[in-house]
Amino acid sequence: xxxxxxxxxxxxCGDCGAENTLKPGDVIQCRECGYRILxxxxxxxxxxxxxxxxxxxxxxxxxxxxxxxxxx
Numbered sequence: 001x002x003x004x005x006x007x008x009x010x011x012x013c014g015d016c017g018a019e020n021t022l023k024p025g026d027v028i029q030c031r032e033c034g035y036r037i038l039x040x041x042x043x044x045x046x047x048x049x050x051x052x053x054x055x056x057x058x059x060x061x062x063x064x065x066x067x068x069x070x071x072x
Contacts, residue, residue, distance in 0.1 A: 008023045009021070011041065012038065014035055016030060016033045018030055
């Protein structure tokens with residue numbers, strides 16, 4: 001198996017908003033201002049399926065609560 005190096009990940013500085021690209025082992029610090037809180041950029045992956053399941057769970061809980069309170 002080939003030993004592949006991990007791809008760098010993009011982060012946004014919490015202070016100045018600059019985009020920083022970090023590899024494993026890099027210091028977690030903005031290269032522009034030195035701020036040490038960085039936020040990972042959102043992925044472009046679709047999250048439609050998990051949110052759909054959460055809606056179903058919320059509806060089921062709502063029905064259970066109504067059934068309990070009103071003894072239908």
